Amino acid sequence: MSEHRPFSERVRVRRTPHKARYDPAVIRKFIDEAMFCHVGYAIDGQPMVTPTMHWRDGEKIYWHGSSASKMLRTVKDAAVCVTVSHMDGLVLARSGMHHSVNYRSVMVLGRANKVDDAAEKERQLKIFVERLFPGRWDSLRPATAQELKATTVMWTTLSETSAKIRTGPPADDEEDYTFPVWAGEIPLRRTAAEPSPCPRLPQGLEAGADVAGFLAWMKRGG
Amino acid sequence: MSEHRPFSERVRVRRTPHKARYDPAVIRKFIDEAMFCHVGYAIDGQPMVTPTMHWRDGEKIYWHGSSASKMLRTVKDAAVCVTVSHMDGLVLARSGMHHSVNYRSVMVLGRANKVDDAAEKERQLKIFVERLFPGRWDSLRPATAQELKATTVMWTTLSETSAKIRTGPPADDEEDYTFPVWAGEIPLRRTAAEPSPCPRLPQGLEAGADVAGFLAWMKRGG
Numbered sequence: 461m462s463e464h465r466p467f468s469e470r471v472r473v474r475r476t477p478h479k480a481r482y483d484p485a486v487i488r489k490f491i492d493e494a495m496f497c498h499v500g501y502a503i504d505g506q507p508m509v510t511p512t513m514h515w516r517d518g519e520k521i522y523w524h525g526s527s528a529s530k531m532l533r534t535v536k537d538a539a540v541c542v543t544v545s546h547m548d549g550l551v552l553a554r555s556g557m558h559h560s561v562n563y564r565s566v567m568v569l570g571r572a573n574k575v576d577d578a579a580e581k582e583r584q585l586k587i588f589v590e591r592l593f594p595g596r597w598d599s600l601r602p603a604t605a606q607e608l609k610a611t612t613v614m615w616t617t618l619s620e621t622s623a624k625i626r627t628g629p630p631a632d633d634e635e636d637y638t639f640p641v642w643a644g645e646i647p648l649r650r651t652a653a654e655p656s657p658c659p660r661l662p663q664g665l666e667a668g669a670d671v672a673g674f675l676a677w678m679k680r681g682g
Numbered sequence: 683m684s685e686h687r688p689f690s691e692r693v694r695v696r697r698t699p700h701k702a703r704y705d706p707a708v709i710r711k712f713i714d715e716a717m718f719c720h721v722g723y724a725i726d727g728q729p730m731v732t733p734t735m736h737w738r739d740g741e742k743i744y745w746h747g748s749s750a751s752k753m754l755r756t757v758k759d760a761a762v763c764v765t766v767s768h769m770d771g772l773v774l775a776r777s778g779m780h781h782s783v784n785y786r787s788v789m790v791l792g793r794a795n796k797v798d799d800a801a802e803k804e805r806q807l808k809i810f811v812e813r814l815f816p817g818r819w820d821s822l823r824p825a826t827a828q829e830l831k832a833t834t835v836m837w838t839t840l841s842e843t844s845a846k847i848r849t850g851p852p853a854d855d856e857e858d859y860t861f862p863v864w865a866g867e868i869p870l871r872r873t874a875a876e877p878s879p880c881p882r883l884p885q886g887l888e889a890g891a892d893v894a895g896f897l898a899w900m901k902r903g904g
Contacts, residue, residue, distance in 0.1 A: 495769070496769050498733075498765060500720075500729035500730060500763075502724055502727075502729055506761050507722035507761055508722060508763050508791075509722035509731050509764075509765035509789065510765070511785065511787055513783065539728050539729055541722075541728070541729045541731045542731075543731035543733065547717070547872075550717075550814075550896075554823050555822055555824075555825065555829070556811060556819070556822050556825050556829070557832070559811070561735065569728060569730075589778060592772075593774070596863075597778070600777055600778050600863055601776050601777040601861045601863070602777075603777065603778050607777070607779040610779070611779060629878075629881060630880055632882075636823050637880075638884055639823045641818075641821045642879070642890055642893060643879070643880040643883055644879040644889075645878045645880075646874050646877045646878075646897075647874065647877075647878065648872060648873070648874055648875070649872070649874075649875055650870060651870070651871050652869065652870055653868075653869040653871055654869075655866055655868045655869075656851075656866050656868075657866040658851040658859075658865040658867075660854075661865055665862065665864055667866070670864075671864060675868075
């Protein structure tokens, strides 16, 4: 029954050779399996949290937005926290206190850097699109220099990260296991519904392998 | 075709009589339709973002955790940002730059307060459980004074909040609508899978109306 044992653990990784051998792979996996993150920063001492999409290239996590974005102008060279969370299930116990959540989360602490080079910016945006929609980038109307200028791409390194995970059934007090209330896990999933074509799409234009690739990624639990 | 028009708007609400008449209802709705939020705070100037569950009682948003939690000890009386986000869909455009996300999000800025009174703490935890699992609280093994002590409940008022929403198809450059690439929206949903009973559940104990209530709430898009 060991696969049913509740498992809750915090993995704190500072990039030392000692831990780097195994923990960073878990952290990269949690990051790559999510589309969205929440970026924390401060404006005049007031914490702010903005949801956005992210991607990873090697040992860096990236996000982007309009160059006019207050968030992106604020975080440049500033301390940020990029949190990626997967809410995997609700855990219902016999007592209120032992109710819990099964989840995987990664917290990346660092300084936000801006990609200045236009070619590198375009390369990163391609990685971003391609990781979700394989083959899509080259089928798009090519980006103009002005569009690239209007887009800000930020990154921070994965050098200071921590991961937390909980899996499994409730962990009740020993004497409570016979208490007559239903207990267990309700798994939660993020799923994609049927794509809805743009009302102005030319007739006969069907979704291609890029969209199919995304839907397959979602089915695998992306 | 007006219902297909892309819609992107920011509603900033300061609790003035003028705006309070309509915007707070939208903000309360976005908060109530989500289970999870991300709490932003700072430790020695380093922004931190922690995912957690939340609930609302009147004009306050609540979250909770172990009294040993570093986050909860840190945020007491400190500035926080509680962000609730619904990622409703990916928007695929004809150019990279016009790709977007359909979403609803609320940012609550405020100071975190701790519920000190034990009776009020228990009342809030009951609201939390009951809003997702109607009828469950009274079927649980009752909370002990020690358990309540070991649980911290925090709140912040909804007096300074902003909401953002985007819905609808891509908004491409006018000359791009005939570009031969699929464009549209891929709706995203959070769904619940089949509940998985605790391996130590006594035989014959079935999930009740509380779990059914939660599954129905999820199906309505919770």
